[in-house]
Amino acid sequence: FTGEGTSFCAGADLANPPDPLKQSSDLPQDLFNxxxxxxxxxxxxxIAALRGYVVTGxxxxxxxxxxLVGDSTVVxxxxxxxxxxxxCWGLSQRLPRRIGLGRARI
Structure with missing residues (x-):
């Protein structure tokens, strides 16, 4: 699993960022999508090959x-x-499981 260009992935389309007034709970949570x-x-x-920014989604x-395999540019x-x-894709559960609760809170 790789990204295109100098970064792995930002999740959302940064050219058209999500509306901060629209709560994620208002969005459909269809498991199949x-x-x-x-x-x-x-x-x-x-296997994810990471480079550059690995942000949000x-x-x-x-x-x-x-x-996860990354180079020295990973942020x-x-x-x-x-x-x-x-x-809503599990970051709050997966991150502490991977690196420990204390490090995930920093």
């Missing part, structure tokens, strides 16, 4: 992978709050 749910159904390991996609950032979004 949820890429992280679909990734969890695969019966093969998913891209961070959640990366955490859904089984193996992880969660900006859900900036756009009034909830991490």
């Amino acid at each position: 949820n890429p992280v749910y679909q990734m969890s159904r695969l019966q093969i390991p998913i 891209g961070f959640e996609l990366a955490l859904a992978c089984d193996i 992880f950032r969660d900006t859900h709050c900036k756009f009034s979004l909830a991490p």
